[in-house]
Structures are given as structure tokens and as C-alpha cells.
Amino acid sequence: xxxxxxxxxxxxxxxxxxxxxxxxxxxxxxxxxxxxxxxxxxxxxxxxxxxxxxxxxxxxxxxxxxxxxxxxxxxxxxxxxxxxxxxxxxxxxxxxxxxxxxxxxxxxxxxxxxxxxxxxxxxxxxxxxxxxxxxxxxxxxxxxxxxxxxxxxxxxxxxxxxxxxxxxxxxxxxxxxxxxxxxxxxxxxxxxxxxxxxxxxxxxxxxxxxxxxxxxxxxxxxxxxxxxxxxxxxxxxxxxxxxxxxxxxxxxxxxxxxxxxxxxxxxxxxxxxxxxxxxxxxxxxxxxxxxxxxxxxxxxxxxxxxxxxxxxxxxxxxxxxxxxxxxxxxxxxxxxxxxxxxxxxxxxxxxxxxxxxxxxxxxxxxxxxxxxxxxxxxxxxxxx
Numbered sequence: 553x554x555x556x557x558x559x560x561x562x563x564x565x566x567x568x569x570x571x572x573x574x575x576x577x578x579x580x581x582x583x584x585x586x587x588x589x590x591x592x593x594x595x596x597x598x599x600x601x602x603x604x605x606x607x608x609x610x611x612x613x614x615x616x617x618x619x620x621x622x623x624x625x626x627x628x629x630x631x632x633x634x635x636x637x638x639x640x641x642x643x644x645x646x647x648x649x650x651x652x653x654x655x656x657x658x659x660x661x662x663x664x665x666x667x668x669x670x671x672x673x674x675x676x677x678x679x680x681x682x683x684x685x686x687x688x689x690x691x692x693x694x695x696x697x698x699x700x701x702x703x704x705x706x707x708x709x710x711x712x713x714x715x716x717x718x719x720x721x722x723x724x725x726x727x728x729x730x731x732x733x734x735x736x737x738x739x740x741x742x743x744x745x746x747x748x749x750x751x752x753x754x755x756x757x758x759x760x761x762x763x764x765x766x767x768x769x770x771x772x773x774x775x776x777x778x779x780x781x782x783x784x785x786x787x788x789x790x791x792x793x794x795x796x797x798x799x800x801x802x803x804x805x806x807x808x809x810x811x812x813x814x815x816x817x818x819x820x821x822x823x824x825x826x827x828x829x830x831x832x833x834x835x836x837x838x839x840x841x842x843x844x845x846x847x848x849x850x851x852x853x854x855x856x857x858x859x860x861x862x863x864x865x866x867x868x869x870x871x872x873x874x875x876x877x878x879x880x881x882x883x884x885x886x887x888x889x890x891x892x893x894x895x896x897x898x899x900x901x902x903x904x905x906x907x908x909x910x911x912x913x914x915x916x917x918x919x920x921x922x923x924x925x926x927x928x929x930x931x932x933x934x935x936x
Contacts, residue, residue: 553648553649553652553842553845553849554828554829554848555571555573555827556571556649556652556656557594557598557845557849557850558693558695558850558852559571559659560652560656560659561849561850561857563656563659565854567861568660570659570661570662570689571656572665572666572667573661573662573663573664573665574665574682574696575663575664577663578646579649580646583644583758583807584642584644584758585642585643585648585842586632586640586641586642586840587604587641587642587842587843588632588640589840590846590928591840591845592639592640592843593930594846594930597850598652603654604643604647604651605641607644607647607651608641608643609643609735609750610735611629611736611737611750612629612735612736613626613629613735614629614739614907615737615738616738616740616741616904616907617740617791618790618791619740619742619789619790620791621792625903625905627908644752644758645842648842662681665681665682665683666681666696666701667679667680667681668680668681670692670702670706672823676688676690677689677690677691677823679692690823690861690863691823691824692823692824693824693825693827693852694825694826694827694830695830696830697828697829697833698809698814698829698830700826700829700830702826703814703826703830703831706824707816707818710814713815714813715813715815716811716812717811717812717813717835717837718765718766719763719764719765719810719811719837719892720764720765720768720810720811721760721762721807721811721836722760722778722806722807722808723806723807724758724803724806724807725756725759725803725805726756726757726759726799726803727757728755729799732755732757736751738750740789740790740792740793741893741894742900743894743897743899743900744763744764744767745761745762745763745764745767745786745893746760746761746893747760747789747792747793759799761782762811762837762892763786763893768781768785772808775806778808779800779801779803779806782797782800783797811836812835813834813835813885814829814831814832815832815882816831816832819831819867819871820868820870823863825863825867827845827849828844831848832848832875832878834881835882835885837888837892840881840885844878844881847928847930848878851873852866853933855867855869858933873931874928877928
């Protein structure tokens with residue numbers, strides 16, 4: 553998300569960005585994300601908000617069920633929309649990415665190509681590409697996610713900056729699954745484990761698994777190992793677990809990763825900068841990672857424009873504007889994983905009770921106010 557957002561704004565300000573995307577084409581599928589806050593504002597500035605609204609899912613209810621399928625807690629999402637003045641939607645990550653890429657009309661995009669090396673010569677950068685060629689650029693920005701190759705090349709190994717939260721997440725989509733609960737996020741949770749499903753368009757269903765790393769002896773090395781791990785971890789779980797696991801046999805694209813944050817004291821070095829999850833991943837379960845990534849991209853492009861291309865000034869201003877704000881978001885996100893998969897029955901009962909209270913008028917807004925509060929006034933950089 554950060555890459556095309558940054559490219560769009562740089563192009564808007566008269567620069568000449570080039571996007572390199574390791575995937576051979578835009579990815580399809582993926583999990584559904586909630587979208588609000590500064591990311592929503594930036595999408596509106598970019599003119600893509602009407603397209604996002606067309607592809608959005610306006611989830612009406614979040615429901616937790618027992619092993620036998622009985623509802624244990626339920627909350628409507630009315631408070632979400634009230635707290636954001638209606639500026640809140642859910643959308644498939646791939647749909648959001650597609651609209652951001654499509655907006656980058658005129659930007660040079662290279663699919664199936666990644667950056668393998670970067671040498672800073674002081675007045676320019678030599679960038680090695682996966683196709684064996686080498687090109688020169690003024691600046692290099694890593695927008696390549698949690699496992700950033702550009703961060704590794706420039707700052708060092710991921711272990712230096714990664715804070716593991718103690719959970720793993722997996723997701724996949726299958727067609728024709730029954731039952732379906734339209735516009736409802738349904739989940740079954742036991743201590744340390746959760747399975748959720750949400751109905752998508754085209755008779756498809758997204759399944760999301762969140763589980764404590766205590767259930768995983770060692771990280772799987774391939775898709776076969778990922779499927780085997782999920783079958784083992786959820787083999788004795790009730791509800792629809794066995795039906796869902798049986799659907800996994802024909803799945804060819806499964807998302808599986810640990811839940812982590814990236815914490816760095818510096819987001820730039822020489823002519824290289826980082827944005828999005830590459831610089832400050834809040835974690836997949838934080839709820840606002842996409843918006844933060846787009847915000848970082850917007851501010852970085854704006855500061856480059858404001859500084860008339862002086863990257864030293866721009867990089868410093870970019871970090872000064874956002875570093876403490878993002879760190880606060882990261883701290884808040886540490887408690888979110890426990891809401892998905894509480895590690896004991898007492899915490900699970902408290903979570904379900906809290907979910908039910910959210911549906912109580914006024915009280916729900918008070919309980920959620922901190923989660924939707926933004927302490928950032930989005931800078932206005934004008935138009936080139």
C-alpha cells in the first residue's frame with residue numbers, strides 16, 4: 553500500500569518515481585482490512601475513495617460463538633461508524649491495492665522484479681535488480697513490508713528490529729462454503745486459538761486463523777508444512793473447525809506468518825528511506841496498519857516536495873512528523889492480539905462481555921473511543 557501511495561504523490565509533485573513489484577502481477581484474494589482514519593483521508597485526497605466504497609464491505613455485526621455454534625457474544629458496528637463520522641469501511645486488501653495501483657497512471661511499474669543490491673555513491677544510488685540489470689536513481693525507498701529486503705540491505709538483518717508478539721496468523725479463501733453469515737464477522741475462540749470467517753462476494757468465504765506461538769513447535773518451511781501445522785493446531789477444536797480444515801486441501805494460496813512489529817530509531821540512511829511495514833510495522837492485528845503505511849508515504853512525498861527535493865531535510869522532517877505518533881500506535885497494538893486469541897478462559901470471558909457492552913448506546917462509544925482517536929493533524933502540502 554505504501555509503495556503506490558508514495559509513487560502517486562511523488563508523481564503529483566513532479567518527480568519521476570519507478571515502482572518495482574516482486575510479484576508477477578497484482579495479487580488477488582487476501583484478508584479483509586478495516587479502513588479509517590488518516591489512510592481514509594489520504595485515499596479521498598487521491599480520488600480513489602469512490603472506488604473503494606464500491607468494493608467495500610459494510611460489516612454490520614461481530615459475533616463470537618461456542619464450540620456448538622451458540623452465540624456467546626455479539627456486537628453491532630454502529631459505534632465504529634459513529635466514532636468515525638461514517639468514514640469507516642472494510643475492504644479486501646487486494647481490492648485496495650488494485651485501486652491504488654490503478655491510480656498511478658503514468659508511473660513506470662515493473663512487475664516480477666525486485667531489488668537485490670543498493671550502493672550509495674553519495675551523489676547517486678546504484679540499484680541491482682533481480683533480472684540481472686543495474687540502474688541509477690536519486691533515492692531508494694523501501695516499501696517492501698515486514699520482511700523488507702531493502703531494510704536488510706541498508707540497515708541489517710530483521711532480527712535487529714523485529715519485536716515478535718507471540719502469535720501467528722494464517723488466512724485463505726475458498727468458494728462455496730456453507731453456512732454464510734452475510735455482513736457478519738463470525739469467530740470461535742479457545743484459549744490461544746481462534747478461527748474466524750467472513751462471507752465475501754462471488755460466494756467466497758475468507759477464513760482467518762490466529763494462534764499463540766506456543767502451539768507451533770517450529771515455523772513451517774513451505775505451504776505443505778503450513779497446512780499440516782494448521783491441521784495439528786486445530787485438530788481438536790469444535791464449531792466448524794474440521795469442515796474449514798477440510799476445505800484447505802484445494803487451497804493454492806495461503807497466507808501464513810508470525811505477528812510482529814518493526815521498531816527502528818531511524819527510518820533513513822543516506823539516500824535510502826523506509827515506509828510502511830518496512831519501517832514501523834504495527835502488526836497485522838493492529839487494525840490500522842494500512843492507514844499508517846499510506847500516511848507515512850503521504851508525509852514522505854510531501855516533505856520531499858516541501859524541501860524541493862533536498863532528501864536530507866525531507867527525511868529528517870518525515871521522521872520528526874511521524875515517529876512518536878507511530879510508536880504510540882505500536883504500543884496500543886500490543887494488546888490487540890490478546891483480543892483475538894486470549895490465552896486463558898478468564899480473559900476470553902472478559903473479552904466476550906466487553907464485546908456485548910460495545911452494543912450498548914453511548915457506552916460503546918466510550919469503550920472504543922481510544923481505538924479510533926487520532927492525535928495526528930495530517931499536514932497539507934498543497935499541490936505542485
